[in-house]
Amino acid sequence: MQRNVQKFGISDKRGRTRTSTDPYLAEAGIKEPAVCQTCQAVYRQKRWQLDPVMAGKLAHDHAAHWVTCPACQKVAEHYPEGILTLRGSYLWNHEEEIRNILLNAAERISMRNPLERVISIDRSEQALVIETTDNKLAEQLGRALQKAHSGELQIDWQGSPVVCRVQWERWH
Numbered sequence: 001m002q003r004n005v006q007k008f009g010i011s012d013k014r015g016r017t018r019t020s021t022d023p024y025l026a027e028a029g030i031k032e033p034a035v036c037q038t039c040q041a042v043y044r045q046k047r048w049q050l051d052p053v054m055a056g057k058l059a060h061d062h063a064a065h066w067v068t069c070p071a072c073q074k075v076a077e078h079y080p081e082g083i084l085t086l087r088g089s090y091l092w093n094h095e096e097e098i099r100n101i102l103l104n105a106a107e108r109i110s111m112r113n114p115l116e117r118v119i120s121i122d123r124s125e126q127a128l129v130i131e132t133t134d135n136k137l138a139e140q141l142g143r144a145l146q147k148a149h150s151g152e153l154q155i156d157w158q159g160s161p162v163v164c165r166v167q168w169e170r171w172h
C-alpha cells in the first residue's frame, strides 16, 4: 500500500502543475461556501468535498452559493482529462470483472475527491474506453486494473491542459 501512496503522490504533483492551466479550475472565482447544484459537492476552505450533511445545511443557508462544480462542468461539456483505453481478448472474457474493478476504484477515489470522476464508459468493437474528469484518475484506474489482472500498461501525459492517455491490453 505504501508504495502506491507514493506513486500517487508523484502524479499529484503533476496534477498540481496542471491546475494552473485547467480551464475549469477557476477556484479563485468561487465564493464560499458553495454547493454544486448537480452533485451536491460542497466547496469550503478552497476544497471540494462530498459532505451530504453539510450540503443539507447549506441548502437552507441563504449565504450559500449555488454553482456547478468543475467535475460536473466537465461531464456536461464532455471534457475528459483522462482517457483509459482497454484492449485484448482477455478483456472481453473478463469484462464484467474488469468493469467492477474500475467502478469500485473510481467510486473510492471520487469519495475522497469529488472532482475526480468517470465521465463515460464506451464499448466499441475493439476497445473499452473510459473517460475521466481528472488526468490522475485515468492513471490510477489503469494501475488498479494492472494490479488485479496484470496486462500491459502504457501511460502518456501530454498537452496543455495535460491529458493523461492510458492504454491497457491483455490478450492471453
Ligand SMILES: [Zn+2]
Pocket (backbone or CB within 6 Å): 036, 037, 038, 039, 040, 041, 068, 069, 070, 071, 072, 073
Ligand atoms: Zn458537481
